[in-house]
Amino acid sequence: xxxxxxxxxxxxxxxxxxxxxxxxxxxxxxxxxxxxxxxxxxxxxxxxxxxxxxxxxxxxxxxxxxxxxxxxxxxxxxxxxxxxxxxxxxxxxxxxxxxxxxxxxxxxxxxxxxxxxxxxxxxxxxxxxxxxxxxxxxxxxxxxxxxxxxxxxxxxxxxxxxxxxxxxxxxxxxxxxxxxxxxxxxxxxxxxxxxxxxxxxxxxxxxxxxxxxxxxxxxxxxxxxxxxxxxxxxxxxxxxxxxxxxxxxxxxxxxxxxxxxxxxxxxxxxxxxxxxxxxxxxxxxxxxxxxxxxxxxxxxxxxxxxxxxxxxxxxxxxxxxxxxxxxxxxxxxxxxx
Amino acid sequence: xxxxxxxxxxxxxxxxxxxxxxxxxxxxxxxxxxxxxxxxxxxxxxxxxxxxxxxxxxxxxxxxxxxxxxxxxxxxxxxxxxxxxxxxxxxxxxxxxxxxxxxxxxxxxxxxxxxxxxxxxxxxxxxxxxxxxxxxxxxxxxxxxxxxxxxxxxxxxxxxxxxxxxxxxxxxxxxxxxxxxxxxxxxxxxxxxxxxxxxxxxxxxxxxxxxxxxxxxxxxxxxxxxxxxxxxxxxxxxxxxxxxxxxxxxxxxxxxxxxxxxxxxxxxxxxxxxxxxxxxxxxxxxxxxxxxxxxxxxxxxxxxxxxxxxxxxxxxxxxxxxxxxxxxxxxxxxxxxxxxxxxxxxxxxxxxxxxxxxxxxx
Numbered sequence: 001x002x003x004x005x006x007x008x009x010x011x012x013x014x015x016x017x018x019x020x021x022x023x024x025x026x027x028x029x030x031x032x033x034x035x036x037x038x039x040x041x042x043x044x045x046x047x048x049x050x051x052x053x054x055x056x057x058x059x060x061x062x063x064x065x066x067x068x069x070x071x072x073x074x075x076x077x078x079x080x081x082x083x084x085x086x087x088x089x090x091x092x093x094x095x096x097x098x099x100x101x102x103x104x105x106x107x108x109x110x111x112x113x114x115x116x117x118x119x120x121x122x123x124x125x126x127x128x129x130x131x132x133x134x135x136x137x138x139x140x141x142x143x144x145x146x147x148x149x150x151x152x153x154x155x156x157x158x159x160x161x162x163x164x165x166x167x168x169x170x171x172x173x174x175x176x177x178x179x180x181x182x183x184x185x186x187x188x189x190x191x192x193x194x195x196x197x198x199x200x201x202x203x204x205x206x207x208x209x210x211x212x213x214x215x216x217x218x219x220x221x222x223x224x225x226x227x228x229x230x231x232x233x234x235x236x237x238x239x240x241x242x243x244x245x246x247x248x249x250x251x252x253x254x255x256x257x258x259x260x261x262x263x264x265x266x267x268x269x270x271x272x273x274x275x276x277x278x279x280x281x282x283x284x285x286x287x288x289x290x291x292x293x294x295x296x297x298x299x300x301x302x303x304x305x306x307x308x309x310x311x312x313x314x315x316x317x318x319x320x321x322x323x324x325x326x327x328x329x330x331x332x333x334x335x336x337x
Numbered sequence: 338x339x340x341x342x343x344x345x346x347x348x349x350x351x352x353x354x355x356x357x358x359x360x361x362x363x364x365x366x367x368x369x370x371x372x373x374x375x376x377x378x379x380x381x382x383x384x385x386x387x388x389x390x391x392x393x394x395x396x397x398x399x400x401x402x403x404x405x406x407x408x409x410x411x412x413x414x415x416x417x418x419x420x421x422x423x424x425x426x427x428x429x430x431x432x433x434x435x436x437x438x439x440x441x442x443x444x445x446x447x448x449x450x451x452x453x454x455x456x457x458x459x460x461x462x463x464x465x466x467x468x469x470x471x472x473x474x475x476x477x478x479x480x481x482x483x484x485x486x487x488x489x490x491x492x493x494x495x496x497x498x499x500x501x502x503x504x505x506x507x508x509x510x511x512x513x514x515x516x517x518x519x520x521x522x523x524x525x526x527x528x529x530x531x532x533x534x535x536x537x538x539x540x541x542x543x544x545x546x547x548x549x550x551x552x553x554x555x556x557x558x559x560x561x562x563x564x565x566x567x568x569x570x571x572x573x574x575x576x577x578x579x580x581x582x583x584x585x586x587x588x589x590x591x592x593x594x595x596x597x598x599x600x601x602x603x604x605x606x607x608x609x610x611x612x613x614x615x616x617x618x619x620x621x622x623x624x625x626x627x628x629x630x631x632x633x634x635x636x637x638x639x640x641x642x643x644x645x646x647x648x649x650x651x652x653x654x655x656x657x658x659x660x661x662x663x664x665x666x667x668x669x670x671x672x673x674x675x676x677x678x679x680x681x682x683x684x685x686x687x688x689x690x691x692x693x694x695x696x697x698x699x
Contacts, residue, residue: 025486051486054517056513057509057512057513057516059509059512059513061475061505061506061509062475062478062506062509062510062512062513063475063509063513064475065472065474065475065476065478065479065506065509065510066475066476066478066479066482066510066513067479068475068476068479069416069475069476069477069478069479069480069481069482069483070479070480070482070483070486071479072464072476072479072480072483073414073479073480073483073484074483075483075486077479092469092472092506093472093475093476093506096469096472097467097469097472097476101465102669102670102671102672103450103669103670104447104450104451104455104457104465105447105450105451105455105457105465106445106447106448106449106450106451106457106669107448107668107669107672108447108457108458108459109457109459109464110672110673111672112672141670142670142671144671144675164673165671165672165673166671166672166673166675191675191676192675192676193675193676193677193678194676194677238677241675241676241677241678241679242677242679243676243677244677244679244687244688245677248688275687276687279686279687279688280687280688282691283691
């Protein structure tokens with residue numbers, strides 16, 4: 001057992017997988033000499049050499065497509081795309097090719113590929129560098145999309161993703177790289193496609209993934225301390241496949257849900273979660289499902305505007321209160337009005 | 338196209354074995370004829386509604402296909418675009434299975450999942466037919482990267498149409514291949530039309546092979562109506578790739594019909610169409626073989642009957658092959674099984690519906 005950052009967990013897992021399997025290699029922009037824009041790959045070029053840690057030109061479509069082609073021949077490439085915003089340049093290769101090759105050719109070729117890429121806003125990076133477009137990939141059958149929130153889950157899911165024979169989009173988040181957590185030494189790969197209840201509760205279900213799973217846990221702790229609320233937290237961990245059963249089981253118990261997402265509201269991950277709850281827990285639901293998401297604007301640069309556009313802890317707390325008000329059984333020690 | 342390219346002729350088999358050269362030409366002709374008859378039979382099956390979707394034919398491209406594939410070894414890899422039936426047949430895949438794919442049947446090369454644009458066969462190392470213009474170019478580049486990674490001696494051939502040379506993926510791929518010294522031959526089949534748009538109307542450098550210069554990549558242009566010239570040019574390209582230097586080969590070809598079976602090609606003038614027919618590579622090679630005294634008219638007819646028998650049998654085989662059972666709909670979403678995958682038909686609910694009120698009361 002070691003306490004380490006999310007960044008360190010990713011780094012160590014990449015290294016361990018490369019040591020374990022000669023077919024695993026890394027490619028992406030600035031991952032070698034520069035050691036990665038976020039230093040996930042620090043030291044790996046020196047250790048493994050340029051054959052297995054391959055710096056690429058700025059050509060997301062080209063090098064992502066090349067990774068897919070290499071995977072078709074049995075290698076297990078791990079692509080780093082500097083931010084998820086830039087993955088849009090490779091959208092044709094990811095959606096029209098990586099996701100299609102196994103099915104379109106009747107199962108003759110698989111694509112054991114991992115695309116690691118961080119989302120995240122809030123650093124005044126402006127409209128094109130602050131998006132959370134994981135939904136675009138979670139929409140597509142043939143892809144798997146995982147979004148771990150802790151260092152341990154990052155390790156377990158990255159192991160699973162690299163050993164999986166399908167293309168996996170591995171969502172990271174700029175705000176998570178420096179977060180710390182315990183990582184067991186002998187952690188096995190985590191099954192893709194399963195959510196986890198990270199906090200048991202009875203009053204309401206908070207659903208999050210990646211960074212928002214932390215926000216959910218934080219709000220649950222805060223409201224337990226301040227108001228005695230007993231909130232359950234579901235960390236989705238996997239966006240495709242989506243573990244609908246775990247979400248629904250939670251809401252059948254709590255009868256209310258608020259979904260936290262870093263993407264935009266309309267058509268977002270939260271919309272899918274809300275539809276799932278509607279289908280699976282309609283009779284158990286005591287209030288409409290609320291979603292807390294980014295304001296639907298191209299994210300502005302100016303700090304007050306940016307802050308106003310991003311979902312905050314207060315936004316989540318307000319949504320929890322309003323949902324419990326709608327339930328009509330809010331039992332809060334201290335009013336907020 | 339420049340007249341110079343059109344006039345390219347095979348090098349004389351200087352001092353070589355004339356009989357062997359003639360046998361090679363006969364082999365080329367037999368293969369070209371099979372592609373021709375296969376595609377004509379395909380067009381007929383399409384108009385009879387046995388084949389759905391889009392259907393792009395290799396009519397006019399026969400000499401190019403045969404010349405290109407002659408230069409490959411069985412262990413080399415081939416990536417193509419959506420106009421690939423002829424490549425599949427000439428690569429040695431059973432025509433029955435190619436036709437069965439067109440019919441969408443279980444015996445098809447892609448088990449009925451791909452159709453006309455998505456032929457794939459691991460054994461023959463045809464790694465796809467791809468329907469998105471340019472989609473195959475980065476993939477083929479990555480296959481070459483995998484070969485280089487393992488230190489193999491295979492090469493990759495990646496064919497594409499003239500229109501593909503304006504796609505970003507083309508340029509990104511050529512740059513990567515040149516930077517990394519990958520064993521790949523990029524082949525531009527320049528039939529002078531991207532659907533109905535001419536090369537001159539879409540490419541600022543219409544001599545497409547010159548684009549290799551931007552990546553310091555060796556390149557050449559060859560007359561795609563002459564299988565011998567194509568084979569000779571391809572051998573040079575393949576040798577370069579096997580030495581770890583990628584190569585760009587432009588094959589100036591023809592498209593005898595519209596972009597797809599349903600395209601009447603009204604954008605072509607009568608004079609153009611007459612010119613096309615005059616340069617049709619299949620009868621041209623037949624005439625050459627007869628003039629050289631290699632084949633008689635009777636032998637040509639017998640070869641034609643043999644080709645027709647093969648494609649007719651292919652159509653019958655395809656017709657008799659079973660359609661995929663609908664229970665197999667979810668068989669190929671993922672290679673590694675995964676929980677919560679949601680194998681639901683369109684009318685299925687996410688969760689079992691709640692019981693009706695009368696059931697609850699009783």
